[in-house]
Amino acid sequence: xxxxxxxxxxxxxxxxxxxxxxxxxxxxxxxxxxxxxxxxxxxxxxxxxxxxxxxxxxxxxxxxxxxxxxxxxxxxxxxxxxxxxxxxxxxxxxxxxxxxxxxxxxxxxxxxxxxxxxxxxxxxxxxxxxxxxxxxxxxx
Amino acid sequence: xxxxxxxxxxxxxxxxxxxxxxxxxxxxxxxxxxxxxxxxxxxxxxxxxxxxxxxxxxxxxxxxxxxxxxxxxxxxxxxxxxxxxxxxxxxxxxxxxxxxxxxxxxxxxxxxxxxxxxxxxxxxxxxxxxxxxxxxxxxxx
Numbered sequence: 001x002x003x004x005x006x007x008x009x010x011x012x013x014x015x016x017x018x019x020x021x022x023x024x025x026x027x028x029x030x031x032x033x034x035x036x037x038x039x040x041x042x043x044x045x046x047x048x049x050x051x052x053x054x055x056x057x058x059x060x061x062x063x064x065x066x067x068x069x070x071x072x073x074x075x076x077x078x079x080x081x082x083x084x085x086x087x088x089x090x091x092x093x094x095x096x097x098x099x100x101x102x103x104x105x106x107x108x109x110x111x112x113x114x115x116x117x118x119x120x121x122x123x124x125x126x127x128x129x130x131x132x133x134x135x136x137x138x139x140x
Numbered sequence: 141x142x143x144x145x146x147x148x149x150x151x152x153x154x155x156x157x158x159x160x161x162x163x164x165x166x167x168x169x170x171x172x173x174x175x176x177x178x179x180x181x182x183x184x185x186x187x188x189x190x191x192x193x194x195x196x197x198x199x200x201x202x203x204x205x206x207x208x209x210x211x212x213x214x215x216x217x218x219x220x221x222x223x224x225x226x227x228x229x230x231x232x233x234x235x236x237x238x239x240x241x242x243x244x245x246x247x248x249x250x251x252x253x254x255x256x257x258x259x260x261x262x263x264x265x266x267x268x269x270x271x272x273x274x275x276x277x278x279x280x281x
Contacts, residue, residue: 017178045227056260088184
């Protein structure tokens, strides 16, 4: 009993603040805003690749997803105007746009990509092209 | 002789050690029940009032619990992440679990007029300063 409780406390303490990583690019930016890498989960099923990105503060309409030359690029723009005129008293995190790109290892059917935004989390489903799907082959 | 007849200060030293251990543990840390620094909070000033913006992506609105008392505000809840079965996880950066955080402010709050808004993974708390806490201007006769 005590051990189980201890485990639970341990679990609770695991939730730590993740420091935002900034996007590193060769090019210089034209806008003064900072760009961060969204926290991402990627998992693959037999028929599709799912990419989940955390972009708190980004509205549905300000997300762009591109698949080009086997690279996936996701951008989320924050409306920084909302933060203008606010006097900070105490800050713990930085605010900026989000951008991240991935090289895709399997072929994606671009016409069937679906995206859903919920509570600042973007869920991307990238269905694989028919020929790229895993098939079991029977040995006769 | 020495082992049975301990010095008069040993009791005090033991007490002090016990108190120090308490402080080293999570007990009596923030004076309120809170666990860790999650979620991150930015606090802004808006005239007399305070605006706290919390980054909390992917949390169910109904699981959020906000309590206010005098000059503290508590944010508690649970963040869950679910993966379907039969998949292979390539990248796993998101964290999940329970959180409970209390923020102490330098001013007293008007608990009845606090407004909380959760949108796009951002929790905004409008914290009005209590009327009796505001400085009063005094007329010079």
